[in-house]
Amino acid sequence: MFTILLGIIFVLQIRARGRALALADAVTEDLQIERDNIAALHKKDEAILASLGEGLVVVDRFGKIELTNAAAARILGVTQEGMIGKSALSVMRATDDKGQPIPDEKRPFERALKQKEAVTTRLNYVRKDGKHIPVKLNVAPILLRDQVIGTIAVFSDISKELQLERMKDEFLSVASHELRTPMGAIRANLAMILGGDYGKVNKDLVEPLTDMKDSTVRLVELVNDLLNVARIESGRMQFILSDFPIAEAVRGVVANLAPLGKEKGVHISFAKDKVDATVQADSDKLKQVLTNLIGNSLKFTDEGSIIIDIQPQKNAVEVTVVDTGIGITPDDQNKLFNKFKQITSAQAGKPAGTGLGLYISREIVRKMGGDMWIKSSTPGKGSTFAFTLPLDASPNALAAKKSLDQETTANPDQK
């Protein structure tokens, strides 16, 4: 009995050992497969990085490059090996759209690292030979348990896109000029026919001829606006800055537009024409902006008044245009400064504009170191638009001057 028991234990032991050995073999085999898998994955990762059309750079939390790919090296004009372990800020020297070096603290890498924010931007990388490569760049912090352990940047060379943009701008500019010539001739002929310069006009024809003339004027305005957008966006709009009393410019525009208001029964007035403040601006452009703002108010005001006021501030003046017109809903207020956006609530029965006027006006004011916004608006009661311009020799005035000078240098063909 005892012998049999021992025998059974012995057999069981042998089987167990066999199983253990088999298990060990299996584990070894699994490990090998796992190792092969990892190696394959690693190769695959490398192949993916190498095939990626975008440049990729991973930087550790000290700003040293840990990982990069072939496209990054190609765009930057360096070797991949030459990048690893180096400081990203020094290997990837960057300039802004005006060709000025970007200070370290404003570099997307630093912002992603220090402020944990993902940044999408355009900038130039400067190669060793001094060539600027325009890139579109996304940088994001790499987070591990809420800690930033580094950043990852993906960027692509956008030279071709920028070239296409420039061609588009040039096309728009040439086309606009070529369009203006014949449209101007149509407009002039219609004005003369209606004015009786070719004899008395049959009274049935007055209305259709007037419609034709108004439509032509709108076309001319649209082309002018398109031309202005193209100029602003390509940095080719020329600004001639000077220092002058703001009240004088406002007074002139108000005097020009007051008769138009009178025709409609809307009183246009200048509240404080004694304000003594000297601004730095392009006086023609300021007049264009004011004419646009007051013209807009007049379009949407059927009775009451439009009052222009000036408030001197510390380094700027704020100009407000207050009307008693139809007002703008909060929803529409957000869309107002967008390109080609005309607000739906204002359109019924109103003369259509190009939807570019406010966009252009705000861009012009911004280029001159100011800003423009809707101060308040109540549907049915009226709106207040405001814009600022920097006082002469104020910090914003100097900054605007510097920035516009740089634009002139970058685009000598300004119009």
Next chain:
Amino acid sequence: MSKVLIIEDDPPYRKIYKRKFEVSDYTVEVAENGVEGLEKMHSFMPDIVFVDLMMPKMDGFQVLDGAKADPKIQHIPIVVLTNLSTSDDAAKVMQKGAVAVIVKSDTEPNDIVVKAGEILAGKQA
């Protein structure tokens, strides 16, 4: 009657300005390019000249240069007509001695005759 010379290569504009000045009691002469324009400034001796900027053969800038360098015709006021509404061009032609710059597509013919009247009346130097 005052005499006006229109130097303009674009036929529709030439006809428009000729007609407008004629019905406004001016004696009108036209030229199709800058070379012809300078010749007619001598032969016609206008009281005022309107010149287009972009023209073949000789453009408006060159007409201004030529006229202002010529003692016989340098006194004649010259107004520049253009469709290139750039402050840059405006500054340049004013520097070259033009009395005014008018953007064609933004102006009605009547305004141009009014401008001529003002300049001839000495309201604008």
